[in-house]
Structures are given as C-alpha cells and as structure tokens.
Amino acid sequence: MAAVRIPFLKLAWRNLWRNKRRTILTLGAMTFYSWMLLWFLWFWDGAHDGMMDNYVRILTGHVQIHARGFSDDMSVMKRIREPGPIVAAIESTEKVAAYSLRVKTYALAAAHGDSAGAFVLAFDPRRERGVSYMHRLLREGRCLEARNRGEVVLGYVLAENLGLALGDQIALMVQAADGSMGADKFTVVGLADPGISAMNNSLIMMNLADAQELLAYGDAVNEIVVMAEDSYDVARVHGALEEQVDPERYEVLTWAEAAPEMKEMIELDWASFLLIMAIFTAVALLGIMNTVVMSVFERVREFGIMMALGLRPGQLARLVVTETMLMAFVAMAIGFSLAVVTTWLSTEYGFDMEPFGAQESMADWGMANTLFFAKFSLKFFVVAFASVLGMSFLATLYPALRTAAMRPVEAIKFQ
Template sequence: MKLPTDIFLKMAFVNIWRNARRSLITILAIEVGLGGLIFLWGYKDGAAAGMLENATSLFTGHVQVHALGFDKTMSPGLTITDPVRLIQDIQGHPEVIGIARRVKCGVMIGTSEHSKGAMLLGIDPQQEVNVTRVKSLITRGVFLSDGAKKEILLGDRLAEKLNVAVGDKVVVMVHSVDGLLTGFAYHVTGIFHAGTRILDEEVVYADIASAQELLGIGSDVSEIVVRLNDLRAMSSFLPFVNHAVDTAKYEVLTWDQAEPEAKSLADWGEGIVRVIVVAMTIVIAIGIMNTVIMSVLERTKEFGVMLAIGVKPRQLIRLVLLESFLLQCVGIGVGVFFGYSLVTYFGYVGIPLWYAADTFSAGYVSPVIYTRVYPEHVVLSVLILIVVTSVVSLYPAVRAGRLNPVAAIYRS
C-alpha cells in the first residue's frame, strides 16, 4: 500500500505529540545540546579573538620586520640600518594604517632598593599610537611626550614590585652594542594597566632616542611594526612587504610567528573545544537514540498492524525517520536561538575569569571573555547534530521495518 507524502507528514506530526512529554524531552535535549555547542564555540572564538586583539593591539602589531636572527637572539647589534626607506616603501600598501619603528632589548630596571629584568621598547610616541593602543592604557600619569627624552612608562605590576610611582626615577641598565654595561636614569611619566602579566610586569616603554643612545646604535632600530586595516589583508600584504625588504638582511614575521606562544595557546583551546564538542554530540546522540528506541518499543503493536494492512517496511522506516527529523528541526531551531541568545548576552556583559585571573593573565588572554561566534561554527554544529542524530535514528527505524506483523500484534 502506497501512502501519499502528506499522509506521512500528518501521521508523523500526530505520532510526535501522542507522547508530548517524551517529544518535549527530546526537543529539550537537542536545544540544550546545540545551544551548549554554540555557546562553547562562542566562548572559544571570543577568547581567541580577545587574545589576537590583545597581542596585536598591545604589543606585536600584525607584521614585524627585523634583522635576520634578531627574533631569536635579541642581539643589540642586529639592527635595521635603513628604517626610513623601509617605512616609506611599506607605507605604499593600501591596507597599512599604522607603522612604527622600535628599539627592543632586555634590560635590568630598578631603584636603590629593588630591581627586576624587563623588556625595554623604545618607541616614537607619534608612530606608536597608530600601531598599538598602549596610550589608552595609562591609568596614572601621562603618555610619553613628543620629543621626549629619558621618559619611561611602567606596567602597574612592575611599578608595584619596584615600589615606584609617577614622578619617581628608575635606573635602566643594559649591555650596549659594544658589550659595555651602560645605564640611564629615567623619569616615570606614566603607569599603565593592560590586564596581561606579560605587559604589566615585563614590558616598559621609553622614548626611542634615549633607547638608541643607551644601546649605542645611532639611528638604527630593532624592528618595524605594521598594523593593517584588516587581518584578512595579510595574504596580499606579505608578498608586498617581502618584495620591499632585502630578504638577505631582514626577515618578515606575522604576529603569530613573533609570539608563537599565543598561537599555541589558541590552538590548544581549539583542540579542547573540539574534544568537548565530540563528547557533547555523543551524549546528545545517545539520548535521541534511546528516545526513538523507546518510541518504537511502545508502538510495536501499532507498527505490526500497519505492516499487516499493507504498509511496506521501507515506508515504516521512512515514517520513523521523518518523526525523528521533525523533532530535530524543532530542537535545532530553538537550540540556535538559545545558543545565539547566550552568546549575545555574554558578548555584552562578558565572562570574568576571576577564578583563574593569574593563570590566564600570563599570556594575552583577557581577564574578561566577551563571547562571539563565527557563522561557520554554528553551521558546523548544526550539520554535525543532523548527521549524527540521523545516523543513530537509523537503527530503531530499521528495527521497526523488520518487525514480524503477527508477532508484533500479539506481543504482550
């Protein structure tokens, strides 16, 4: 007996709501599961985006140019000898919105009572504001002035360890390019708070002129840092900048090459999320399979009668799968709404990491995660759920189609 498609749909709808409690539990399982998956992706995407933004807007920029070998050794003698020409050439790319020269070196900074190792960044204040947002992080004092001489900015953690405040003086000592130990006294003009330990405790900013004098490198610089209008422009910018620089003398590094630890942390987070996604998907799939199996067992006599009056086994299989699919559609629709609602809410208020602030602040992870989710991750979650739930529904559906009509009807 051949049943029209509209009859199948009506029967499926009726069968779903014959046991409304079981159907609602199934829909709730799909909704909570999918909503949880979307929120999980939103948390990961938000953390990764925040870490990328912190790394590039606070420290690395999007692209850096160094002398060959400087990134690994930070030797003061490995410098860029023609920074003005390089900057002019690189600025020709339409996606470049900021470019800055820097002097970078490891130093010992201290007072008469305390001292600590740190990384000194000698910067041009006018250029740096177009590449990073360190100026906006000043909580006490002021940013470096234009044409500043021997002014320095400290992170709040470092200032606390050194027991210094705005207006105090600190001594910065370093081995110059000649190998001699040199030092300058700097005036603390500002204290900043970035929210990451690597910046608040280990990085100091000084005027570029005094940093060049401290190292004895003349007008040379350690690196050129570039900020792009859009990170997606990297694919067109890298060939351009590699053509502009002398690759026999200089190397071009992207932000994740300059800070591989940040990239490794992001990849680790991605792996953890994928493991949790698989685990949650398995739990959801088992729940749906159990629901469908219970439905088949409870309706064994009904299926036996249908087979006895001429309904073909494949039609019965189709009916069971259709019921499962309809439950999926409702659950997925509500689940996407639920997941997006969670992501939108926590994208606005944020998720504070007070329980592990010290752990996460060691890198570029923000102390507050603002969730966001990329459409491809939502689509991936939905597709995974559809495929898995469809597959696990096959077994009870096929089992229903293979019932013996007489045995099913007289089953006690």
C-alpha cells in the first residue's frame, strides 16, 4: 500500500476560492499587514542608518584612534606624537575607504569684547573630504583651503552670538601641549550649518597646521578618523586596527563607543517600533482568526463527512492551517512586492521630515538631516517573512485545534 498523501494543498486552494469575498478580504488584511511591516522595517532601518551616517560623518567617523584616555577628557596633553606608523597601518588595512588626521580641542573664542566657549576641529581639508561632510555644511563664504593659513569657518550661531561676519577677525585662546596658553587671531572665511544645535553654536574649523602651531603640537595630532567602505565593515576594520596599534598607548573606538547616546537612541527607537508592531500584529491576528473561525464553523458538516471518510483529527487541523498559510504566502507575495515598490520610492526620493517642522527638534538630538531614506536588507525581509508566517500560524491555531477536537457525532449525524 502506498503512503497516504492527502492533497492538502489542492483542497485548501479550492476551499479558498469557494468564498472569494472572504478570501479577498482576509488576503487584504494580511497583505496590508505584510506590506506595512516590511516597508516600516526597511524604512526604520534606513532612517537609523541615515541618522547614524550623519552623526558619523559629522562627529565621529566609523573608527577613531586616539592616544589612550583622550576620549575621556579630551586633554590636549594626550596626543599621537608620531602619526606616521598608524597611518601606514591604516593604509594597509582592507575595507578602509578613507582616513583623516585631526586636532580637536576646546577654546575660548573672543570678538568685539564678547566671548564664548568653542570647539575647534582642525584637519587637512583635502583628506577630510573623504571622511566627513564638513565641506558640505557651508552656509556662507567659502571652505577652508589647505594652502591658506590663518583661516577659520565658524558655526553660524556662534558667529551670530559673537557678532561676527565674513572677513572679521576672531581671537582664539587654548591651552597648549607645553602648558602655556596658546592664542592667535584668525580670519572668518566661511559660516557653516552643521544642523546640530551643540555644533551650530560652538564649532570652529581650521587647517591642521594652524592648530598644530596653536597647540604647540609639532607634527602630532590627537585623533585619526577612519571610514570603512560600508557600515557593515566597521567591526572588521576596528578589529584589524586594534591588532596593529599598541594598546598601551592608543585607543581604537568604533562610532558606537565614541557616541553611545546615538546608539542608545536607535535602540530606544527600535523598542518603540517593536511595541507598535506588536499591537499591529495583535490586531491583524484577531481579525484573521475571526475569519478562520467563521470559515471553520461554516463547514462543520463538511468536516464531519471527512471524518466519516476516515480523516484523522490532526489531518483536519492541517487542512485548516494549510488554507491560512496559503493565504499568507499569497499575501506576502503581494504585500512584499508593494513594500519593495514603496521602499524603492523612499530610497529614491527619501522621506522629508522638514514639512512637519521637525528640523529644530531633531537638531537638538544631534540629527542634522531631516531627509530619510529606506534601505533594503535581507535581514529584515527574513524578519518580516517570519512575522507574517508566525502571525498567520497563531491566528489559525485556535480554529485548527477546535476543528481537531470536534467530535464526529456533533459534526455529522444520522437523522
């Protein structure tokens, strides 16, 4: 005797087409759910990537190398005296897209008798282009040029606070590495809008050589920023660099270590997303369960006949589950296609929060950009796939068990 192979799929498929309206409505709910879920996942992921990218591009880079302890207090004393060997190590590391040598320090800026605390960021403009958006943040005037000396670009709010315009002089006072006070005057050649409140009112950008002179650094720098080719390569580049530099003297940090608040913020955002998706799933689940329960109770007599023919309880349950799962697959085919289209649209054109008047509050949280782009990824496709399947299965579980528990005499009776 050949093995019993009940054509569940055929039966389920035909059963679905018996009640087209119900199937279409249930499919509608499932499709809507699949679409929203996948699109939102891709969008959320993309938005976070965008936030992170912005943050990284402006503030932290993917990987940072400092003298040990610099990230704790930004002391001018903690510097990389000989950047040469580290640069050589970086250049020999795979998946590195770009790097830049920097000097960072706090300073007191003064002009027209007013003064303000400032944050000095010095770099070689030619190298910096590879790692950060600094050159794109210009609002007025021009960018720094490597061949000119004594120039600065200011955050525009800082300039406003100090009453400075293009061409004006600004005095900077810093603590130098030799313990003295370094002071010099610079010419304002540009105003920048980094879009982050804390930077708008404090950023001063200058050429690396100027800062090295101001701080009495010689050839030293205090930060080397490295960009990986892709955000997924960060861990690899970080690991490779950590192996190559002396851990006693240097620290190698990823962006997440350098900016834990951004990481926390993204995690929190995922948490609230999860909560909302859980509610979403519950609503979808209840709706679908309802229609499945209805379709099962409508067919009590039919299930009775099948039991009389000798179908086992488990096989009946399987038939009910197969029907719902079949719908789930059709719904995913449609819903995920829609998600691909909408995600493609939102990767192409982005979703701008600016019309919602969000730029200021987001700048407060360190988000310079109000334009978000979705991002395709296999990972979240798998997550959505598993969620839809899991939700459908849960929705069908109760009716399927009810079907299996049906006693034949209740389902069908001799009269």
